[in-house]
Amino acid sequence: MNYTYRHARPAVTADCVVFGLDEEDLKVLLVQRGQEPFQGHWALPGGFAVVGEALEDTARRELAEETGLKDVFLEQLYTFSDPQRDPREHVVTVAYYALVNLSDHPVQAATDARSAAWFCIDDIPKLAFDHDRILQTAYERLRGKITYQPIGFELLPEKFPLRMLQGVYEKILDRPLDKRNFRKKILSMEILEELDEIETDVGHRAARLYRFNKRVYDDKVKQGFIFEL
Amino acid sequence: MNYTYRHARPAVTADCVVFGLDEEDLKVLLVQRGQEPFQGHWALPGGFAVVGEALEDTARRELAEETGLKDVFLEQLYTFSDPQRDPREHVVTVAYYALVNLSDHPVQAATDARSAAWFCIDDIPKLAFDHDRILQTAYERLRGKITYQPIGFELLPEKFPLRMLQGVYEKILDRPLDKRNFRKKILSMEILEELDEIETDVGHRAARLYRFNKRVYDDKVKQGFIFEL
DNA sequence: GCAAAAGTGTTTGCTCTACACCCATGT
DNA sequence: ACATGGGTGTAGAGCAAACACTTTTGC
Incomplete structure (x- = not known):
């Protein structure tokens, strides 16, 4: 089943930067990609937009599907639209960041074929796509926002x-x-x-x-x- | 010439909230829509994303085409993705806000069929789509940001x-x-x-x-x- | 010379910072 | 009793707020 439009459209995705904190450090939740491109690489949880669904809902749904996390604090971060950010085609991603407490959400086992794991913020592997940049943007936002919004x-x-x-x-x-x-x-x-x-x-x-x-x-x-x- | 994809995709647009200041008040640049929906209504300048073009460039290009403004200060504001925000179909819009000085950019004549005009911030007509909401978000952002970033x-x-x-x-x-x-x-x-x-x-x-x-x-x-x- | 805005110092109170000690509890 | 963090007060510095007058220029 295909969908046809009069003009070319970029694909749209929603990605999540999930921060968690335990007694030691600030951590980030990553998933391991099961498919090309970047198969086997770690990446931010996320997925393709669905017509009729607000992107925040897409972000929440994908987060639940890929990592089991639900009902988290989630805010929009930034939209990344560099045409080269995905090697396949032009993909616009709307990034969100989430904050969770790790004591309620310990290292999640994978819920589908992929695995998910928490990584210390200073020990992040090379990520798929431009996810390093998205993560960095999220971390800067978190640092900036925590002093003037009660999100801690x-x-x-x-x-x-x-x-x-x-x-x-x-x-x-x-x-x-x-x-x-x-x-x-x-x-x-x-x-x-x-x-x-x-x-x-x-x-x-x-x-x-x-x-x-x-x-x-x-x-x-x-x-x-x-x-x- | 048509474009076909395996999954349905929302359309993507970029819209601009352009603020200008003269000796009296803060003003916003609006364009009058030439087509349905909302024909004749005032709206934010903007237009559809083009594959291969970053959305900030789309915003700048549409702004120049519709109002003649170029080389302005422009920052991303927020991405609006409510499926109902456009009556035709699901349209995700990435909104930007721009700051210009009105003495260099007096009330612009329309450059194409549409007309463009500056409106005082407290005297904005009912806008097309959810552009009221976008404008309000931009105004809040401007108020917040001006105290801790040198954008004035x-x-x-x-x-x-x-x-x-x-x-x-x-x-x-x-x-x-x-x-x-x-x-x-x-x-x-x-x-x-x-x-x-x-x-x-x-x-x-x-x-x-x-x-x-x-x-x-x-x-x-x-x-x-x-x-x- | 009058109107209109430019330009300039000081005092006061408050908030932020720096700092040290005693207390309660578990082992 | 000792180790570990819990909990508290105060003095000094620096910053922000409030406030009034003199100067310059155009008309």
Whole structure:
């Protein structure tokens, strides 16, 4: 079954850069390609656009199909349209980036023939197509955005100690932060709920757990509040 | 001459939100549609992607063809892919925004059958397709970006007095700024060249002219400088 | 000489930074 | 008791905000 148009059309795809964080580093989820071109190479999860489906939905669907991840934080990153970026033909890709917490999503086994795995951000193999460039763009966006949008929480479990939140910022910005200043700043925003719970299974004093309160945050934004670390 | 593919493909377009500034207000460049759908409605300049051409080039080419504008500051804004955004079929549009100074580009006569005109940002007619939404997104981006990227200069002539630069910020942020603090802040960045020229044709004391020095700015950025108003 | 905008300094308060110690818990 | 991180206060520096007057020029 073929489709015919009066003018040539570029193909359209959606690709996802999925960031995850564990106790050590920032990681990226990659899939191994099962077909040419770049068979066997690692690549960003993604796939071809479907007529009638918004590209964000395409991105989510392909992500679920290829890696099992669902219901993640996902935002559009950038659209790459260099005619040479795919050796076969002109393929325009709309790239998205996703943030997930690795404790809820441990190294996923492959769900179809392909395998998927998490890679440390400083230890990424050569990727298929221009996916290196897309990944780099995503990483820059993440670094830029995390200081003025409350997206760091997306990399953590729902309930987290402040140390862990600080770790998110330190790992992504790649510099140490002063503990007391960090706490003062983030708590003074009053967008975290202090819970009546503490950590478990730690070999020292257990820290209090907090939860990001999106409702309160959205209210404050409406009143002119601007998140900034 | 037709083109056939094994899978259905959405059409791809590039649209431009062109902002211009004069002594009074922020304006947007619109074109009147000559064909259905939305014949006679005002719309953003733009057109269909061409295989083998990067979408930014498509945007620039269509902008020049429809409005005569060339060599403008242009950045990608967002990609809109709602399947219902075009009543005919699924059309994915990659939107760009451009900044030009209106003194160099006065109200352009139409270059082909269509007419093009500048509209004040608070007095925009109902636009074709989802172009209202695209315009709104672009305006939000402009407001956000102008405080942390040196893009305000793109709306001014090459040589400008500080009052005019302050006007850019006041009109886009839509709030008054303190004259002395503004001058102190912007001059302390040392990215403006103080010229040996002054305004002409003003009915009062003529102000000194300045020029944005992109080379110096780029150098400073490499050394960690961050523009912020 | 008057209108209109250019240009210039200082004070005040606040926010960011840097820094050190005691506390609670598990082993 | 000791090791590990949890949790807290304060002083100083630097930055941002608020504010008023003198100067220059054109008409």
